[in-house]
Amino acid sequence: MEGKKRGPKPASPATRKARAVASQAKYLRNRVPPAGGPGWRAFKVRIETFNKWRTAQHEMKLTHTDFANHLLQLHESRSSTPDHHRQKKRQGVPLLASTPSHRGARVPLHSDSSSSDVASLASTIHPDKSEENAPGTVSSVQQATVSIPQVMAEDLDLSVSFMEKGDFVFPHEKEEEDAIDDDFDPEFRLQRREQFTRDLLIVGEEEEEVLGDETDGQDEPEDFTRSGLHKKIGVEEAAEADLFIITGKRLKALAQEANPVCQQCQAAVYLTLRPANGTAAHITWVCPEGHQRGFCSQEMSGRSHVGDMMMSSAILLSGNNFDKIQKLATFARLNFLSKTTFQQQQANYIIPAIESHWERVQKETREKHHASPVVVCGDARNDSPGHCAQYCTYTFMEHTTNDVLHVGFVDKRQTASKSPNMELKGFKDGLEAMTENGLTVKEVVTDAHPSIAKNMRETRPDIVHSWDVWHGSKNLSKKLAKASTKAARRPLVYWVKHIIRHFWYCSKTCGGSVTKFKAMWHGLTHHVTNTHSWKAGLGGSTECEHGELDEREEWLGRGSEAHKALVQVCYDKRFINNFHHYINFRHTSMLESLHNHILMYASKRFSFQYPAYRARNLLAVIDFMAHKDRPDQLDKEGNPKYVAVWSKHGGDYVARKRKVPKTYTYVGDIMRDIFARRTADDQPMFRQALLRLDDPRRFQPRLAPFPPPPVADILARRAGRMELTESEAESEVD
Structure with missing residues (x-):
């Protein structure tokens, strides 16, 4: 008799609903403090609308506050419409103005439904000051007359909020009004919303790329972000930046020595050091008067720290595994980027840069062999040992010059999940691709694969088929x-x-x-x-x-x-x-060497998604192509140097020539391309990656032929011998 399932009973639908309501209420209490009250207003704009606003802003020389004033007026005009409440229920995220508090939290500002919305914002920012002595608030431009394009009257789809400039942390216990900067100037900042990640420019906590004016009343250097915390650098400078390891104590000591007093009031400053979400560190100097200054230990390229981009790129370009490098950083107590950040940077910038570089290398190589017929060597390499491989890499190499003319990839989903059939498909696809790209193949050299031999006899009798000696x-x-x-x-x-x-x-x-x-x-x-x-x-x-x-x-x-x-x-x-x-004496030793070299970038003991596996194989080929013609090291007499190496197969020592060290000159080109892509990218980094046209996940999302069943069903089918059901346990006790 089948026993009952063990474990706690699942919660009822009513209990789950109550938990969800409680969690939502707790989130709202933390997200929106009570100061907001019931009068919060939701304003959204479409991304197209916001882009048109930015165009009009530059043409008409409008400010942030002009736009804010128009939004408030537009809301007031719409609040009396019959479907206002329905629109409000559909929209959702409030328009906020905020300022730093003495505990480092942001104080939200209330906007009521009366005609004095703007004035209420100013009074909440600084209750002891009037509208005139609160420069930089929305109320300071309430009377401004602006001509907003009619396009801004469209329905709104993109959350817009007022945010303070920079990250402020005030370390002392002071009255709320004393902790507020009189020069506070709200600025527009796009807030991340998961459903809009494909279409919007998302600015995270550490990415302070601000839309709008570059100054807030004081002259700011153009190569700094608006907060002054991050310095922006160009692509060339970012690709050649040097990184150092420094302890937190030494960094704080250096920062204290660099800025012992406030530059505005000459008072002693309080210094705080906090790690960023990655390899950088942020330093903040705050004086008792509330003057703040920030510093980041790394420059910004695009909207990412240079060190994060360099570490992500170096991990892949050197053929390393992220999990191992992250574990190394953890053991060394080294601040490191997250796996999610690495995967997004890899998918959006690093892999496309590798693909682009390989296309240039392959184009130059093929053009070199267009003039005359070629003898090509072909061989396959699977991503795992045994007969359960998922990917197959099929490579064609010119026999004399050892130039790689084609690298193809086959997934077992393309061969009805039969791994032994991948080599034949890779061979046929590669031969067809070389023909389409203008290469004339007169002879093909492979191993004694029976399916390939049959295919050559039946379909390509015009090409000589030789076997590797x-x-x-x-x-x-x-x-x-x-x-x-x-x-x-x-x-x-x-x-x-x-x-x-x-x-x-x-x-x-x-x-x-x-x-x-x-x-x-x-x-x-x-x-x-x-x-x-x-x-x-x-x-x-x-x-x-x-x-x-x-x-x-x-x-x-x-x-x-x-x-x-x-x-x-x-x-x-x-x-x-x-x-x-065998009569033409052809061999594929260099091709075998290349496939052995791929193990450095894509080990058979690790599994990779298709884009990463493809990029790692291409990196190995790029490395091989860049260093295959290295000269030998010479001694003082000009003779080649040899080194004795033990051969396990031969059971004796063999002499091998020494080559000059590798230079990896291509890494600098790829690194510059990666930073250029990050700088030019106007989309959020954390977005869903687009699949290549040849990605096997396009026609079958998973290796399994059907979706997985519930885990409970799997566990029930695979009950171990030592596991007893409740009825069996009771019978043994009796």
């Missing part, structure tokens, strides 16, 4: 190693590496002749028995091409078990019939 010798060595496992065939082990070398020699010296290749291969079975001349069986020469040899004990006896096993492997019918694929 390295893959062919590798398969041959596997067969010989298996044949020599029995004790009677043990003498064959000595000859395996010599047979592989002879296979390479036959492919290299046959001159494109299948007959000569077979003749030299035929002599192998005689040579191992110390017989160096034979009757022509497969045509060609009838004797070995080497000179006199020393006596050896490793010669095989003719007709022995080891010799029979060798003959069986070397004269396999399928193996002999495929000799024509």
Whole structure:
């Protein structure tokens, strides 16, 4: 009998509704203090309307307060319409004016429904001062006569609010009116609303890009934000900025030494240091008179801190994993950006910059090979080991120059969720793409993939299809190693590496002749028995091409078990019939090296979304293309330098040349492009990313063929053996 489900009972609909009402009430109490009262007013404008307002603002030299005055008057004129309450219920976010309090909180200002809306704003800002001695408030321009375009009379869709200039924190206990700056000037600031994130310019707490006038009565440098907290720099300066690690105590000491007294009243200042939402730090100096000054440890590029953008870019450009770098920063107590920020910057700026750079590199490479037919090497690489891969990267490389001519990506959702079929699709798509881009392919070199061989025979007989000699010798060595496992065939082990070398020699010296290749291969079975001349069986020469040899004990006896096993492997019918694929002596060693290099950027032990996986593979190819022709290091005599490296496969040391160090010159170009995209972006950074046209999520959003069931159902189906239902537990107790 099936037992009852364990765990707390779910809340009833009435309980959930009561909880939601209580949460909403608590939010409103925290969001809108009681000073607001029931007289709050909601004003919204469409983004198109606001853009037209900004155009009119520059043409007519209007101010923020002109616009605010018009909004209040417009509201008054509409408040008497029959559908006013319905519009009010539909609109929702209040028009606020605020000023800093002694506890660092913003005090909202009340706007009643009478004709003195503007005056009430001024009286709330400073109750002890009249309308005339409160410059910078909305009331100071109440009598201003402005001609607002009729377009502003449209229905409003974008929340607009008055916000104080800068981030103010007053550290002392003072009366409310003493904590208010007489020079306070409200300014317009767009408030983030989730349903408008695709269409609006969102300004976050740390992004103080302000719409409107650049000054508030005092001259402000053009390269600073309106609050004076952040300094703006250009793309080149941002891409070449240097970052340092400094402790909080040393930063505070430096700030205290730089500004020990207030610059306006020469009074001692109180210094506060707080981390920003990222790698930057914000410093605020406040004097007893309420004069404040702010400083940010990093410049701004666009509306982002330079350090945040550089760290996000460096993580991806260096092939690192964000979670690991974030853990490093946590252990080192280093202020770091959030994963959400990294993902948004990666999707909106970093990946597009990588794609753009790769398009330029690929265009230049293809143009270099348009003049003559090319011999291309093709091979596939999966994103995970085994037969459960999700992505396949198929690469075509020019055989002589090692230039990468095409990089294609296949998702298993494009092959009916069958991973083994991805390589064939990647091959066909890549060959077609190169043809469409004006390349003439005369020969293709691949491994001995049976599906690709069949496709080439049936659809592209005009192109020569060669097989990689390295893959062919590798398969041959596997067969010989298996044949020599029995004790009677043990003498064959000595000859395996010599047979592989002879296979390479036959492919290299046959001159494109299948007959000569077979003749030299035929002599192998005689040579191992110390017989160096034979009757022509497969045509060609009838004797070995080497000179006199020393006596050896490793010669095989003719007709022995080891010799029979060798003959069986070397004269396999399928193996002999495929000799024509090896007569051009083609190999894909550099392509294999490239695919091994991709592991640095996209490890098979981590999973990535399609855009990130694609970008990481392209970064590896860009890195390879930039450094494939590096010269060798030379010693004092001008000879190449070598280093001894242990070969686990060969069981011995091998000598490898040393290359000059990499320079990564392309990183600076990509970094400048990233900052240029961030600076030119007029959309909110936290927005939904657009999918590429070839993104597999366009036609199937998930790998699974159907949506997931409730988790409770999954747990019920997979109850462990050690888990007992309530009825079973009661029966055991009885």
